[in-house]
Amino acid sequence: MHAMLNIAVRAARTAGNIILKGFENRDELMTEMKGDNDYVTRIDKEAEQAIIRKIQQSYPTHSFLGEEGGIVEGDDDYQWVIDPLDGTTNFVRGIPHFAVSIALLHKGRLDQAVVFDPIRGELFTASKGSGAQLNGFRIRTSKARDLSNTVLATAFPFKAKQQTQQCLDSFQAIFMKCGDVRRAGSAALDMAYVAAGRYDGYWEKGINAWDIAAGELLVKESGGLVTDYDGGNNPMKTRSVVCGNPKVVQNLVKLINS
Structure with a gap:
């Protein structure tokens, strides 16, 4: 170590x-x-x-x-x-x-x-x-090729409820394509579970650097991809995050921006 x-x-x-x-x-x-x-x-x-x-x-x-x-x-x-x-x-x-x-x-x-x-x-x-x-x-991320039958994780903007409708629009678009979604209340564990293949992907907006910094490296080192909502490579600064294997992330980013 x-x-x-x-x-x-x-x-x-x-x-x-x-x-x-x-x-x-x-x-x-x-x-x-x-x-x-x-x-x-x-x-x-x-x-x-x-x-x-x-x-x-x-x-x-x-x-x-x-x-x-x-x-x-x-x-x-x-x-x-x-x-x-x-x-x-x-x-x-x-x-x-x-x-x-x-x-x-x-x-x-x-x-x-x-x-x-x-x-x-x-x-x-x-x-x-x-x-x-x-x-x-x-540990390795899951091998899901698309969103069908995937189990994903997310969170809702409980500190900024004025963003609820935008969040729900993205949630609906993603939920209709995936298997199921969890909202467990810990971004660090959400990303760790993605790294371990327990979740196929995770997305959240309004996140802080300390919530996702460790999780970002875990996902990347387990073969996954971590972006922001626009597909950029600095989620800690933009305060939005999408992660999973590359195919899952590509599909999530597309639906979030649809």
Whole structure:
């Protein structure tokens, strides 16, 4: 395992332990609202701080972009992009589907990725050029040739409900062509499941960099394609993402823009 990936795994497991303890004692948590339908808890903040501390023990000069703490200045050649608890709403409501997401950008390019599901003990990892793994075993995207009989994943714009109609139009066009669609509440796990071939594809608009950074590398290293809604190659900046194997992505982008 790459040295930096190994540190990221340790950081993710540390955060996972904090999250599990918090999940067992949710009644004691104080839940705040960052915005409409957007929760944050003490556990989100503690988990992010634990991740940063663990990484800084080995790489004290690196910079960070976290969902809760924003930017931590440092060496811009190495930036860690962190979502300490992707799926906070699930966590707050007792739904056991959430994950820790950690990615490393080296000179602006994705280099290492970890998505850790502490409930199931599933560790998804990827290093640029070395493939993607689940608990140490190689994973690949599905081999679907078109959308028929596929199982896809998506999300709805709960923070920007004025975009609902556009989202529903795309959903209807895609749903009529595929087998079924899931909306599970964690972008990081959605993309990890695409990388593992559990889902055939995933699309979402209004997403943040920390939600999809690790997932993007996982999908790419498992043989998949990741684009934005226009088919471009920078979903973290455009805040829209489509992923799956190349044939699935081509079909999804076409329907989204129809």
